[in-house]
Amino acid sequence: xxxxxxxxxxxxxxxxxxxxxEVLRAHGVAGTTLDDIRGRTGTSKSQLFHYFPDGKDALLxxxxxxxxxxVLADQQPHLGRLDSWESWGRWRDVVVERxxxxxxxxxxxxxxxxxxxxxxxxxxIVTELMRQWQEQLARGIxxxxxxxxxxxxxxxxxxxxxxxxxxxxxxxxxxxxxxxxHLRAALDTGIEHLRLSGPGRARTxxxxxxxxx
Amino acid sequence: xxxxxxxxxxxxxxxxxxxxxEVLRAHGVAGTTLDDIRGRTGTSKSQLFHYFPDGKDALLxxxxxxxxxxVLADQQPHLGRLDSWESWGRWRDVVVERxxxxxxxxxxxxxxxxxxxxxxxxxxIVTELMRQWQEQLARGIxxxxxxxxxxxxxxxxxxxxxxxxxxxxxxxxxxxxxxxxHLRAALDTGIEHLRLSGPGRARTxxxxxxxxx
Numbered sequence: 001x002x003x004x005x006x007x008x009x010x011x012x013x014x015x016x017x018x019x020x021x022e023v024l025r026a027h028g029v030a031g032t033t034l035d036d037i038r039g040r041t042g043t044s045k046s047q048l049f050h051y052f053p054d055g056k057d058a059l060l061x062x063x064x065x066x067x068x069x070x071v072l073a074d075q076q077p078h079l080g081r082l083d084s085w086e087s088w089g090r091w092r093d094v095v096v097e098r099x100x101x102x103x104x105x106x107x108x109x110x111x112x113x114x115x116x117x118x119x120x121x122x123x124x125i126v127t128e129l130m131r132q133w134q135e136q137l138a139r140g141i142x143x144x145x146x147x148x149x150x151x152x153x154x155x156x157x158x159x160x161x162x163x164x165x166x167x168x169x170x171x172x173x174x175x176x177x178x179x180x181x182h183l184r185a186a187l188d189t190g191i192e193h194l195r196l197s198g199p200g201r202a203r204t205x206x207x208x209x210x211x212x213x
Numbered sequence: 214x215x216x217x218x219x220x221x222x223x224x225x226x227x228x229x230x231x232x233x234x235e236v237l238r239a240h241g242v243a244g245t246t247l248d249d250i251r252g253r254t255g256t257s258k259s260q261l262f263h264y265f266p267d268g269k270d271a272l273l274x275x276x277x278x279x280x281x282x283x284v285l286a287d288q289q290p291h292l293g294r295l296d297s298w299e300s301w302g303r304w305r306d307v308v309v310e311r312x313x314x315x316x317x318x319x320x321x322x323x324x325x326x327x328x329x330x331x332x333x334x335x336x337x338i339v340t341e342l343m344r345q346w347q348e349q350l351a352r353g354i355x356x357x358x359x360x361x362x363x364x365x366x367x368x369x370x371x372x373x374x375x376x377x378x379x380x381x382x383x384x385x386x387x388x389x390x391x392x393x394x395h396l397r398a399a400l401d402t403g404i405e406h407l408r409l410s411g412p413g414r415a416r417t418x419x420x421x422x423x424x425x426x
Contacts, residue, residue: 104331118317126389162379162402165395169382176339182378189375193402196409 013051013062016041021063025107029060029114057114061121064111068129071108072136074098079133082140083147085195091140092187099171100180109175134164144194154197163190226264226275229254234276238320242273242327270327274334277324281342284321285349287311292346295353296360298408304353305400312384313393322388347377357407367410376403 005013019041024032034056038048052059072079075098078091112122138160144150163186170183218226232254236245247269251261265272285292288311291304325335351373357363376399383396 123389130386130389158398159402161395161398165382165386165399166375166379167382168385169378169380169399172381172385173343173378176336176343182374185371185374186378186382189372189406193406193409196406 009051012047016043016048016051017059017062017066020059021066021107024060024063024111025105029110034059057121060111060115061125064108064115064122064125067107067111068125071129072132079136079140082137083143085149085191088140088144088191088194092191095167095187096180096184099174099183104175104178106171106175130164130168134160137163141194144198148199150194150198154194159194159197162193163187166190222264225260229256229261229264230272230275230279233272234279234320237273237276237324238318242323247272270334273324273328274338277321277328277335277338280320280324281338284342285345292349292353295350296356298362298404301353301357301404301407305404308380308400309393309397312387312396317388317391319384319388343377343381347373350376354407361412363407364410364412367407372407372410375406376400379403 016037020037023036023040027036034048037043037059038045048059052062075091075094078087078094081087082091108125112126115122138156141150141154141156141160145152145154145156166186166189167183170180170186173182174180229250233250236249236253240249247261250256250272251258261272265275288304288307291300291307294300295304321338325339328335351369354363354367354369354372358365358367358369379399379402380396383393383399386395387393
Protein backbone atom coordinates (compact mmCIF):
# COMPACT_ATOMS: atom_id res chain seq x y z
CA UNK A 1 0.00 0.00 0.00
CA UNK A 2 2.61 2.53 1.09
CA UNK A 3 4.66 1.70 -1.99
CA UNK A 4 1.88 2.90 -4.28
CA UNK A 5 1.70 6.36 -2.68
CA UNK A 6 2.99 9.48 -4.37
CA UNK A 7 5.54 11.64 -2.57
CA UNK A 8 2.74 13.87 -1.37
CA UNK A 9 0.76 10.84 -0.23
CA UNK A 10 3.73 9.49 1.69
CA UNK A 11 4.17 12.86 3.39
CA UNK A 12 0.50 12.94 4.40
CA UNK A 13 0.66 9.39 5.71
CA UNK A 14 3.81 10.22 7.70
CA UNK A 15 2.09 13.29 9.14
CA UNK A 16 -0.85 11.16 10.30
CA UNK A 17 1.44 8.56 11.89
CA UNK A 18 3.51 11.23 13.63
CA UNK A 19 0.44 13.02 14.95
CA UNK A 20 -1.10 9.75 16.06
CA UNK A 21 2.10 8.89 17.91
CA GLU A 22 1.90 12.17 19.84
CA VAL A 23 -1.76 11.62 20.79
CA LEU A 24 -1.07 8.02 21.80
CA ARG A 25 1.94 9.04 23.90
CA ALA A 26 -0.13 11.69 25.65
CA HIS A 27 -3.35 9.78 26.26
CA GLY A 28 -2.44 6.11 25.99
CA VAL A 29 -3.77 3.51 23.60
CA ALA A 30 -6.91 2.84 25.64
CA GLY A 31 -7.70 6.55 25.96
CA THR A 32 -7.35 7.38 22.26
CA THR A 33 -10.01 7.07 19.55
CA LEU A 34 -9.63 7.37 15.82
CA ASP A 35 -11.60 10.64 16.13
CA ASP A 36 -8.92 12.00 18.51
CA ILE A 37 -6.29 11.16 15.92
CA ARG A 38 -8.32 12.71 13.12
CA GLY A 39 -8.79 15.86 15.19
CA ARG A 40 -5.11 16.14 16.03
CA THR A 41 -3.93 15.56 12.49
CA GLY A 42 -6.72 17.38 10.64
CA THR A 43 -7.62 14.28 8.71
CA SER A 44 -11.05 13.39 7.34
CA LYS A 45 -12.58 9.95 7.82
CA SER A 46 -12.17 9.12 4.15
CA GLN A 47 -8.55 10.27 4.20
CA LEU A 48 -7.81 8.09 7.19
CA PHE A 49 -9.49 5.17 5.44
CA HIS A 50 -7.48 5.89 2.30
CA TYR A 51 -4.17 5.58 4.13
CA PHE A 52 -5.21 2.87 6.59
CA PRO A 53 -7.94 0.82 4.91
CA ASP A 54 -7.32 -2.03 7.36
CA GLY A 55 -8.39 0.12 10.30
CA LYS A 56 -7.10 1.04 13.71
CA ASP A 57 -4.72 -1.87 14.25
CA ALA A 58 -2.96 -1.13 10.97
CA LEU A 59 -2.54 2.49 12.05
CA LEU A 60 -1.26 1.37 15.46
CA UNK A 61 1.28 -0.91 13.79
CA UNK A 62 2.44 2.00 11.61
CA UNK A 63 2.86 4.07 14.80
CA UNK A 64 4.76 1.17 16.39
CA UNK A 65 7.15 1.11 13.42
CA UNK A 66 7.61 4.86 13.82
CA UNK A 67 8.28 4.47 17.56
CA UNK A 68 10.76 1.67 16.86
CA UNK A 69 12.64 3.95 14.47
CA UNK A 70 12.66 6.62 17.18
CA VAL A 71 14.33 4.24 19.64
CA LEU A 72 17.38 4.15 17.37
CA ALA A 73 17.12 7.77 16.18
CA ASP A 74 17.18 8.97 19.80
CA GLN A 75 20.59 7.30 20.22
CA GLN A 76 22.11 9.07 17.24
CA PRO A 77 24.58 10.35 16.27
CA HIS A 78 26.40 8.42 19.02
CA LEU A 79 25.13 4.92 18.23
CA GLY A 80 26.35 5.25 14.64
CA ARG A 81 29.80 6.44 15.69
CA LEU A 82 31.04 4.11 18.43
CA ASP A 83 34.69 4.24 17.45
CA SER A 84 36.30 5.56 20.65
CA TRP A 85 35.81 5.14 24.40
CA GLU A 86 34.54 8.74 24.52
CA SER A 87 31.81 8.02 22.01
CA TRP A 88 30.82 4.84 23.87
CA GLY A 89 30.56 6.95 27.03
CA ARG A 90 28.39 9.57 25.34
CA TRP A 91 26.14 6.91 23.86
CA ARG A 92 25.77 5.29 27.29
CA ASP A 93 24.68 8.63 28.78
CA VAL A 94 22.14 9.22 26.03
CA VAL A 95 20.60 5.77 26.48
CA VAL A 96 20.25 6.24 30.25
CA GLU A 97 18.81 9.73 29.83
CA ARG A 98 16.35 8.60 27.16
CA UNK A 99 14.90 5.84 29.30
CA UNK A 100 14.92 7.89 32.50
CA UNK A 101 12.91 10.58 30.70
CA UNK A 102 10.53 7.95 29.40
CA UNK A 103 10.03 6.66 32.94
CA UNK A 104 7.58 3.81 33.20
CA UNK A 105 5.96 4.77 29.89
CA UNK A 106 6.78 2.41 27.08
CA UNK A 107 5.05 3.59 23.89
CA UNK A 108 6.04 0.48 21.96
CA UNK A 109 4.96 -1.86 24.73
CA UNK A 110 1.58 -0.15 25.03
CA UNK A 111 0.98 -0.43 21.27
CA UNK A 112 1.97 -4.09 21.22
CA UNK A 113 -0.36 -4.80 24.11
CA UNK A 114 -3.18 -3.54 21.91
CA UNK A 115 -2.34 -5.22 18.60
CA UNK A 116 -1.13 -8.41 20.30
CA UNK A 117 2.44 -8.75 21.40
CA UNK A 118 2.85 -11.97 19.48
CA UNK A 119 1.00 -10.93 16.33
CA UNK A 120 3.18 -11.31 13.23
CA UNK A 121 3.19 -7.54 12.67
CA UNK A 122 4.38 -6.76 16.20
CA UNK A 123 6.98 -9.53 16.15
CA UNK A 124 8.38 -8.31 12.85
CA ILE A 125 8.82 -4.79 14.22
CA VAL A 126 10.58 -5.98 17.40
CA THR A 127 12.79 -8.41 15.50
CA GLU A 128 13.84 -5.76 13.00
CA LEU A 129 14.49 -3.15 15.74
CA MET A 130 16.64 -5.59 17.70
CA ARG A 131 18.51 -6.68 14.57
CA GLN A 132 19.36 -3.10 13.61
CA TRP A 133 20.26 -2.13 17.18
CA GLN A 134 22.59 -5.10 17.63
CA GLU A 135 24.15 -4.52 14.22
CA GLN A 136 25.03 -0.94 15.17
CA LEU A 137 26.54 -2.13 18.45
CA ALA A 138 28.51 -4.78 16.55
CA ARG A 139 29.72 -2.15 14.10
CA GLY A 140 30.89 -0.08 17.08
CA ILE A 141 32.82 -3.00 18.54
CA UNK A 142 34.43 -3.66 15.17
CA UNK A 143 35.39 0.03 15.01
CA UNK A 144 37.12 -0.32 18.39
CA UNK A 145 38.90 -3.40 17.06
CA UNK A 146 39.87 -1.48 13.95
CA UNK A 147 41.35 1.27 16.11
CA UNK A 148 43.31 -1.26 18.15
CA UNK A 149 41.30 -0.57 21.32
CA UNK A 150 39.72 -4.00 21.62
CA UNK A 151 41.24 -7.39 20.92
CA UNK A 152 40.61 -8.72 17.43
CA UNK A 153 39.78 -12.06 19.10
CA UNK A 154 36.67 -10.76 20.84
CA UNK A 155 33.52 -12.50 19.61
CA UNK A 156 31.66 -9.48 18.22
CA UNK A 157 28.35 -11.25 17.61
CA UNK A 158 28.16 -12.66 21.12
CA UNK A 159 29.33 -9.49 22.83
CA UNK A 160 26.88 -7.26 20.97
CA UNK A 161 24.05 -9.75 21.68
CA UNK A 162 24.90 -9.71 25.40
CA UNK A 163 25.02 -5.93 25.49
CA UNK A 164 21.66 -5.66 23.76
CA UNK A 165 20.18 -8.20 26.19
CA UNK A 166 21.51 -6.20 29.12
CA UNK A 167 19.91 -3.01 27.82
CA UNK A 168 16.56 -4.73 27.22
CA UNK A 169 16.60 -6.29 30.67
CA UNK A 170 17.72 -3.05 32.28
CA UNK A 171 14.84 -1.18 30.67
CA UNK A 172 12.33 -3.84 31.62
CA UNK A 173 13.58 -3.88 35.23
CA UNK A 174 13.28 -0.09 35.24
CA UNK A 175 9.62 -0.42 34.23
CA UNK A 176 9.07 -2.67 37.25
CA UNK A 177 11.21 -0.88 39.82
CA UNK A 178 11.17 2.73 38.60
CA UNK A 179 14.95 2.76 39.00
CA UNK A 180 17.56 2.88 36.23
CA UNK A 181 20.22 1.10 38.33
CA HIS A 182 20.07 -2.13 36.33
CA LEU A 183 20.22 -0.31 33.01
CA ARG A 184 23.26 1.65 34.18
CA ALA A 185 24.89 -1.50 35.52
CA ALA A 186 24.32 -3.34 32.24
CA LEU A 187 25.78 -0.52 30.15
CA ASP A 188 28.74 0.13 32.44
CA THR A 189 29.59 -3.54 32.84
CA GLY A 190 29.19 -4.08 29.09
CA ILE A 191 31.62 -1.26 28.29
CA GLU A 192 33.99 -2.40 31.03
CA HIS A 193 33.91 -5.85 29.46
CA LEU A 194 35.03 -4.38 26.13
CA ARG A 195 37.86 -2.58 27.91
CA LEU A 196 38.88 -5.73 29.78
CA SER A 197 38.94 -7.70 26.55
CA GLY A 198 41.09 -5.00 25.02
CA PRO A 199 44.72 -5.04 24.02
CA GLY A 200 45.39 -3.10 27.21
CA ARG A 201 45.74 -6.52 28.77
CA ALA A 202 48.46 -7.49 26.39
CA ARG A 203 50.31 -4.20 26.64
CA THR A 204 49.80 -4.11 30.45
CA UNK A 205 50.72 -0.85 32.14
CA UNK A 206 47.22 0.56 32.00
CA UNK A 207 43.80 -0.28 33.38
CA UNK A 208 40.34 0.17 32.03
CA UNK A 209 39.99 3.58 33.58
CA UNK A 210 43.04 4.87 31.78
CA UNK A 211 42.13 6.88 28.68
CA UNK A 212 43.46 4.84 25.82
CA UNK A 213 44.93 6.73 22.89
CA UNK B 214 -5.32 -13.92 55.70
CA UNK B 215 -2.81 -16.72 55.02
CA UNK B 216 -1.23 -16.07 58.39
CA UNK B 217 -4.43 -16.98 60.23
CA UNK B 218 -4.63 -20.43 58.63
CA UNK B 219 -3.90 -23.64 60.48
CA UNK B 220 -1.24 -25.98 59.16
CA UNK B 221 -3.96 -28.01 57.47
CA UNK B 222 -5.48 -24.84 56.03
CA UNK B 223 -2.12 -23.75 54.66
CA UNK B 224 -1.67 -27.15 53.05
CA UNK B 225 -5.10 -26.95 51.41
CA UNK B 226 -4.44 -23.44 50.18
CA UNK B 227 -1.07 -24.52 48.77
CA UNK B 228 -2.73 -27.47 47.02
CA UNK B 229 -5.25 -25.13 45.39
CA UNK B 230 -2.53 -22.73 44.24
CA UNK B 231 -0.40 -25.56 42.87
CA UNK B 232 -3.33 -27.12 41.03
CA UNK B 233 -4.40 -23.74 39.70
CA UNK B 234 -0.86 -23.15 38.42
CA GLU B 235 -0.99 -26.42 36.46
CA VAL B 236 -4.36 -25.59 34.91
CA LEU B 237 -3.24 -22.07 34.06
CA ARG B 238 -0.01 -23.33 32.49
CA ALA B 239 -1.93 -25.83 30.40
CA HIS B 240 -4.84 -23.70 29.25
CA GLY B 241 -3.72 -20.09 29.68
CA VAL B 242 -5.24 -17.39 31.84
CA ALA B 243 -7.91 -16.49 29.29
CA GLY B 244 -8.93 -20.12 28.83
CA THR B 245 -9.31 -20.96 32.52
CA THR B 246 -12.36 -20.41 34.72
CA LEU B 247 -12.66 -20.73 38.47
CA ASP B 248 -14.76 -23.83 37.79
CA ASP B 249 -11.84 -25.41 35.91
CA ILE B 250 -9.63 -24.76 38.92
CA ARG B 251 -12.24 -26.13 41.32
CA GLY B 252 -12.59 -29.25 39.17
CA ARG B 253 -8.84 -29.81 38.98
CA THR B 254 -8.23 -29.30 42.68
CA GLY B 255 -11.43 -30.89 44.01
CA THR B 256 -12.44 -27.70 45.78
CA SER B 257 -15.97 -26.54 46.53
CA LYS B 258 -17.13 -23.01 45.81
CA SER B 259 -17.29 -22.18 49.51
CA GLN B 260 -13.80 -23.60 50.09
CA LEU B 261 -12.38 -21.51 47.26
CA PHE B 262 -14.13 -18.47 48.71
CA HIS B 263 -12.76 -19.31 52.15
CA TYR B 264 -9.17 -19.26 50.92
CA PHE B 265 -9.55 -16.51 48.32
CA PRO B 266 -12.36 -14.24 49.53
CA ASP B 267 -11.11 -11.47 47.24
CA GLY B 268 -11.83 -13.54 44.15
CA LYS B 269 -10.04 -14.59 41.01
CA ASP B 270 -7.37 -11.87 40.90
CA ALA B 271 -6.27 -12.73 44.44
CA LEU B 272 -5.95 -16.38 43.43
CA LEU B 273 -4.02 -15.38 40.29
CA UNK B 274 -1.64 -13.30 42.41
CA UNK B 275 -1.09 -16.27 44.72
CA UNK B 276 -0.29 -18.37 41.65
CA UNK B 277 2.07 -15.65 40.43
CA UNK B 278 3.90 -15.75 43.75
CA UNK B 279 4.14 -19.54 43.42
CA UNK B 280 5.46 -19.22 39.86
CA UNK B 281 7.99 -16.61 40.99
CA UNK B 282 9.27 -19.02 43.64
CA UNK B 283 9.54 -21.68 40.96
CA VAL B 284 11.78 -19.45 38.84
CA LEU B 285 14.39 -19.58 41.59
CA ALA B 286 13.66 -23.16 42.69
CA ASP B 287 14.26 -24.38 39.12
CA GLN B 288 17.80 -22.98 39.30
CA GLN B 289 18.65 -24.84 42.50
CA PRO B 290 20.80 -26.27 43.88
CA HIS B 291 23.21 -24.53 41.51
CA LEU B 292 22.10 -20.93 42.08
CA GLY B 293 22.65 -21.33 45.81
CA ARG B 294 26.13 -22.78 45.37
CA LEU B 295 27.99 -20.57 42.91
CA ASP B 296 31.43 -20.95 44.49
CA SER B 297 33.45 -22.42 41.61
CA TRP B 298 33.64 -21.97 37.83
CA GLU B 299 32.15 -25.48 37.49
CA SER B 300 29.08 -24.52 39.49
CA TRP B 301 28.65 -21.30 37.49
CA GLY B 302 28.81 -23.41 34.33
CA ARG B 303 26.19 -25.87 35.62
CA TRP B 304 23.92 -23.02 36.69
CA ARG B 305 24.26 -21.41 33.26
CA ASP B 306 23.21 -24.66 31.57
CA VAL B 307 20.19 -25.04 33.85
CA VAL B 308 19.00 -21.48 33.16
CA VAL B 309 19.28 -21.94 29.39
CA GLU B 310 17.53 -25.31 29.54
CA ARG B 311 14.74 -23.99 31.75
CA UNK B 312 13.89 -21.14 29.41
CA UNK B 313 14.30 -23.20 26.25
CA UNK B 314 11.83 -25.73 27.67
CA UNK B 315 9.45 -22.92 28.56
CA UNK B 316 9.67 -21.61 24.98
CA UNK B 317 7.52 -18.60 24.33
CA UNK B 318 5.29 -19.42 27.31
CA UNK B 319 5.79 -17.12 30.25
CA UNK B 320 3.45 -18.13 33.08
CA UNK B 321 4.33 -15.08 35.18
CA UNK B 322 3.93 -12.70 32.26
CA UNK B 323 0.52 -14.14 31.39
CA UNK B 324 -0.69 -13.80 34.98
CA UNK B 325 0.56 -10.23 35.23
CA UNK B 326 -1.18 -9.35 31.99
CA UNK B 327 -4.43 -10.37 33.66
CA UNK B 328 -4.04 -8.73 37.07
CA UNK B 329 -2.32 -5.66 35.62
CA UNK B 330 1.40 -5.61 35.13
CA UNK B 331 1.73 -2.42 37.14
CA UNK B 332 -0.71 -3.28 39.92
CA UNK B 333 0.93 -3.06 43.36
CA UNK B 334 0.54 -6.82 43.88
CA UNK B 335 2.25 -7.70 40.61
CA UNK B 336 5.01 -5.14 41.11
CA UNK B 337 5.73 -6.44 44.60
CA ILE B 338 6.13 -10.00 43.30
CA VAL B 339 8.48 -8.96 40.48
CA THR B 340 10.52 -6.70 42.74
CA GLU B 341 10.93 -9.41 45.36
CA LEU B 342 11.82 -12.06 42.77
CA MET B 343 14.45 -9.80 41.22
CA ARG B 344 15.84 -8.85 44.63
CA GLN B 345 16.24 -12.47 45.70
CA TRP B 346 17.65 -13.52 42.33
CA GLN B 347 20.23 -10.74 42.31
CA GLU B 348 21.16 -11.43 45.93
CA GLN B 349 21.90 -15.07 45.12
CA LEU B 350 24.05 -14.01 42.16
CA ALA B 351 25.85 -11.51 44.39
CA ARG B 352 26.41 -14.21 46.99
CA GLY B 353 27.92 -16.38 44.25
CA ILE B 354 30.28 -13.62 43.15
CA UNK B 355 31.33 -13.06 46.75
CA UNK B 356 31.97 -16.82 47.05
CA UNK B 357 34.30 -16.61 44.01
CA UNK B 358 36.03 -13.67 45.66
CA UNK B 359 36.31 -15.66 48.88
CA UNK B 360 37.92 -18.52 46.98
CA UNK B 361 40.37 -16.15 45.33
CA UNK B 362 38.92 -16.69 41.86
CA UNK B 363 37.67 -13.14 41.35
CA UNK B 364 39.29 -9.88 42.37
CA UNK B 365 38.11 -8.55 45.72
CA UNK B 366 37.82 -5.15 44.03
CA UNK B 367 35.04 -6.19 41.67
CA UNK B 368 31.85 -4.19 42.31
CA UNK B 369 29.57 -7.06 43.33
CA UNK B 370 26.35 -5.03 43.35
CA UNK B 371 26.86 -3.63 39.88
CA UNK B 372 28.08 -6.90 38.39
CA UNK B 373 25.19 -8.92 39.78
CA UNK B 374 22.72 -6.24 38.60
CA UNK B 375 24.20 -6.36 35.10
CA UNK B 376 24.04 -10.15 35.00
CA UNK B 377 20.42 -10.16 36.11
CA UNK B 378 19.57 -7.52 33.50
CA UNK B 379 21.24 -9.64 30.82
CA UNK B 380 19.20 -12.68 31.81
CA UNK B 381 15.94 -10.73 31.83
CA UNK B 382 16.69 -9.18 28.46
CA UNK B 383 17.83 -12.50 27.05
CA UNK B 384 14.58 -14.15 28.12
CA UNK B 385 12.48 -11.32 26.78
CA UNK B 386 14.32 -11.39 23.43
CA UNK B 387 13.77 -15.14 23.35
CA UNK B 388 10.02 -14.54 23.71
CA UNK B 389 10.14 -12.26 20.66
CA UNK B 390 12.53 -14.21 18.47
CA UNK B 391 12.03 -17.79 19.64
CA UNK B 392 15.81 -18.13 19.90
CA UNK B 393 17.91 -18.42 23.07
CA UNK B 394 21.01 -16.88 21.47
CA HIS B 395 20.76 -13.63 23.44
CA LEU B 396 20.21 -15.44 26.73
CA ARG B 397 23.25 -17.64 26.08
CA ALA B 398 25.31 -14.62 25.05
CA ALA B 399 24.33 -12.72 28.21
CA LEU B 400 25.19 -15.63 30.50
CA ASP B 401 28.45 -16.51 28.74
CA THR B 402 29.63 -12.91 28.52
CA GLY B 403 28.65 -12.31 32.15
CA ILE B 404 30.67 -15.31 33.34
CA GLU B 405 33.56 -14.37 31.04
CA HIS B 406 33.47 -10.92 32.59
CA LEU B 407 33.90 -12.45 36.05
CA ARG B 408 36.84 -14.47 34.77
CA LEU B 409 38.43 -11.43 33.13
CA SER B 410 38.09 -9.51 36.37
CA GLY B 411 39.91 -12.35 38.08
CA PRO B 412 42.78 -12.14 40.50
CA GLY B 413 45.41 -12.74 37.82
CA ARG B 414 44.97 -9.10 36.94
CA ALA B 415 44.63 -7.82 40.48
CA ARG B 416 48.05 -9.10 41.42
CA THR B 417 49.74 -7.24 38.62
CA UNK B 418 50.38 -3.58 39.21
CA UNK B 419 47.70 -2.41 36.82
CA UNK B 420 44.47 -3.29 35.17
CA UNK B 421 40.83 -3.30 36.06
CA UNK B 422 41.44 -5.34 39.18
CA UNK B 423 43.54 -2.52 40.53
CA UNK B 424 41.75 -0.83 43.39
CA UNK B 425 40.38 2.40 42.04
CA UNK B 426 40.35 5.21 44.56
